[in-house]
Amino acid sequence: xxxxxxxxxxxxxxxxxxxxxxxxxxxxxxxxxxxxxxxxxxxxxxxxxxxxxxxxxxxxxxxxxxxxxxxxxxxxxxxxxxxxxxxxxxxxxxxxxxxxxxxxxxxxxxxxxxxxxxxxxxxxxxxxxxxxxxxxxxxxxxxxxxxxxxxxxxxxxxxxxxxxxxxxxxxxxxxxxxxxxxxxxxxxxxxxxxxxxxxxxxxxxxxxxxxxxxxxxxxxxxxxxxxxxxxxxxxxxxxxxxxxxxxxxxxxxxxxxxxxxxxxxxxxxxxxxx
Amino acid sequence: xxxxxxxxxxxxxxxxxxxxxxxxxxxxxxxxxxxxxxxxxxxxxxxxxxxxxxxxxxxxxxxxxxxxxxxxxxxxxxxxxxxxxxxxxxxxxxxxxxxxxxxxxxxxxxxxxxxxxxxxxxxxxxxxxxxxxxxxxxxxxxxxxxxxxxxxxxxxxxxxxxxxxxxxxxxxxxxxxxxxxxxxxxxxxxxxxxxxxxxxxxxxxxxxxxxxxxxxxxxxxxxxxxxxxxxxxxxxxxxxxxxxxxxxxxxxxxxxxxxxxxxxxxxxxxxxxxxxxxxxxxxxxxxxxxxxxxxxxxxxxxxxxxxxxxxxx
Numbered sequence: 162x163x164x165x166x167x168x169x170x171x172x173x174x175x176x177x178x179x180x181x182x183x184x185x186x187x188x189x190x191x192x193x194x195x196x197x198x199x200x201x202x203x204x205x206x207x208x209x210x211x212x213x214x215x216x217x218x219x220x221x222x223x224x225x226x227x228x229x230x231x232x233x234x235x236x237x238x239x240x241x242x243x244x245x246x247x248x249x250x251x252x253x254x255x256x257x258x259x260x261x262x263x264x265x266x267x268x269x270x271x272x273x274x275x276x277x278x279x280x281x282x283x284x285x286x287x288x289x290x291x292x293x294x295x296x297x298x299x300x301x302x303x304x305x306x307x308x309x310x311x312x313x314x315x316x317x318x319x320x321x322x323x324x325x326x327x328x329x330x331x332x333x334x335x336x337x338x339x340x341x342x343x344x345x346x347x348x349x350x351x352x353x354x355x356x357x358x359x360x361x362x363x364x365x366x367x368x369x370x371x372x373x374x375x376x377x378x379x380x381x382x383x384x385x386x387x388x389x390x391x392x393x394x395x396x397x398x399x400x401x402x403x404x405x406x407x408x409x410x411x412x413x414x415x416x417x418x419x420x421x422x423x424x425x426x427x428x429x430x431x432x433x434x435x
Numbered sequence: 436x437x438x439x440x441x442x443x444x445x446x447x448x449x450x451x452x453x454x455x456x457x458x459x460x461x462x463x464x465x466x467x468x469x470x471x472x473x474x475x476x477x478x479x480x481x482x483x484x485x486x487x488x489x490x491x492x493x494x495x496x497x498x499x500x501x502x503x504x505x506x507x508x509x510x511x512x513x514x515x516x517x518x519x520x521x522x523x524x525x526x527x528x529x530x531x532x533x534x535x536x537x538x539x540x541x542x543x544x545x546x547x548x549x550x551x552x553x554x555x556x557x558x559x560x561x562x563x564x565x566x567x568x569x570x571x572x573x574x575x576x577x578x579x580x581x582x583x584x585x586x587x588x589x590x591x592x593x594x595x596x597x598x599x600x601x602x603x604x605x606x607x608x609x610x611x612x613x614x615x616x617x618x619x620x621x622x623x624x625x626x627x628x629x630x631x632x633x634x635x636x637x638x639x640x641x642x643x644x645x646x647x648x649x650x651x652x653x654x655x656x657x658x659x660x661x662x663x664x665x666x667x668x669x670x671x672x673x674x675x676x677x678x679x680x681x682x683x684x685x686x687x688x689x690x691x692x693x694x695x696x697x698x699x700x701x702x703x704x705x706x707x708x709x710x711x712x713x714x715x716x717x718x719x720x721x722x723x724x725x726x727x728x729x730x731x732x733x734x735x736x737x738x739x740x741x742x743x744x745x746x747x748x
Contacts, residue, residue, distance in 0.1 A: 177514075179547060180514075180545075180547075183541075183544045183545050183547075186541065186544055187530075187541050187544075190533060190537060190540075190541055191530075191532055191533065194532065267528070267530055267531055267532065268526070268528040269528070269530055271494075271524070271528050272524075272528035272529075272530070272542075273545060274494050275492060275494060275517065275522040275524065275528075276517055276518070276542065276545035276546055276593075277514035277515070277517050277518040277545065277546065277547070278514075278545055279513070279514060433494065434495075434496060435455070435495060435496075
C-alpha cells in the first residue's frame, strides 16, 4: 500500500492557486452542513428589516417630507444602506469565529499546514470563502430589495459587487486581527464598540450630515460610510451624475481591502512560521 | 553504524537548533534517520522533542544548523517535503465538524489527489485502522483511541515515505495503545520510515530500532534500546522496599552492594548484574525489606538515570 511517495500539490514554495482552492473547498464542505438555514436567514433578515424600518417607520418619515433624503422614499433610501450594513455584519462574523476555529478550537489551519499548503494559501482560501459568503448574502439582499420595489435603477445590480467589496473591507482587517488572538474575548468588543456603532451612525438610517459636525469626519474614515454611499448612489441611479465621488468611495474600499489583505498574509505567516 | 554510507539518510541533522526568542528549545543536535528505520526521540516534557519534530515536518523554521529531509532543505522545499511525509501531531487536529470519511476526503485534496482517488484511499485506510463502520459518523463522539487511529489514517492519505508521530499513544488506554502499536508495526513492515517521540519506555522498546534520549534541549544518549540498557544500566535491578521509616536509618549499610545504588522515596534500587546475589548480600548484612523484587533492567532505568528523577513540569 505504501509504495512510492506521491507528489501532491505543486513542488516548490511558489503560490499555488490549486492549494488556495483546496482550502476554499474545505470551507465549502463545512457550509454544506448549514447552507439551508444560512440561506433562509439571509432572506428573512432583510425582509423583516425592510418591513419594519422601511415600510413601517418609513411611512412616518415620508409623511414629514423627504427633503433631507434627496426626495426619495425612506424605503428606497434605507434599503441600499442596509445592504452595506448587512454584509459588514456577515463579513465580521466570517472573519472572527472561523479564524479562531482554524487556529485554536479545531486547529484546521495547523492540519492544513502539515500538508503542502502554505500559510499564505490558507489565508487566501479563507478570504476567498468570506468573499463568497458576502456575495451570497448581498445577492439575496438585492433580490429582496427588488421584491420590495426599493430600487430606482438597473445600476442596483452593481451594488452586489460593491457589497462584496464593502464586506471585504471589513473581512481583511478583522481576519488579520482575529489571527493575532488566542481567545475570543476581544471579539465582543469588536461587535459592541465597532460594528454596532458603525451600523447605527454610518448613514444607513439617516444621512451622516445629520450627525454633529465633529463626528462627520469620523464617519468618512470608516469603510461602511463609503459602502453605504456607493451602494445608495447605485440603487438610486445617481452614481452616474457624480462619477468622481463614486470613484473616491470605491478607492477607500479598495484601500481597506488591500491593507487588510497584506496584514492578514503577514499575520498568518508569522503565526504559522514560528 | 546505523546508516549505510551508500544510501543517504532520510533525515540528516547537524547542529540543529531551535530558538524561541532567547529560549533554547533545541540545542545543536546531530542525528541521522535511515530509510525504513523506526527512530525515536525519548525524553521528558520540555526536552525539545516536539520542536525537533516540527522542524522535520517543515512547519517550524530551523534557527541554526543543518537539516535535510528526504534529501531536501525545509527552508526551500517545504511544500514538496510535506507532500511526501505524514504527520500525526501531539494534539488531534481532526475537523470535528466533518464526518470521519470527509476528514480523509478533504485531506486527500490537500495533497492534490482527485476526489475519486481520495475516496478510494479513504476506504482502504479506514479499513486499515478499523474504522470502516464509523465512516459516516461525526468525529466528536469517537473515543480517544479511534481519533488517534483516524489521525494516523489521515497522515497516510498521501502514501508517505516518512511518518512523523508526536506522542502517538499519550492518553490512550492499554487496549487502544496496543492497537495503535500494531498498526505502526505493520507500516514499518511495509517499509515506511517511522519517527516518533514518546515518554513511554515500553512504547520506545516496542517500536524503535534506534532512539535518542533528549534532555534539556540536547541529545544525551543514542543507540538501540538494548545498547542503551547495556551501556547505561546493569543487567538486573533489585528493588528493596522497607517498612515506613526504616529506609532513612540504613545510612551506609548498602555501600558497595551493587554497581550503583539508587534511593527513591519509597524503595531502594540495587543495580547489579546478578540481582539475586545482591538480594542475598542485603539479607546477609541483616537487612529485612518487606518486599524484594529482582527484575531485568529496562529503558526506564536508562531514562531515569540520564534525565534525572526530579519532576519536570
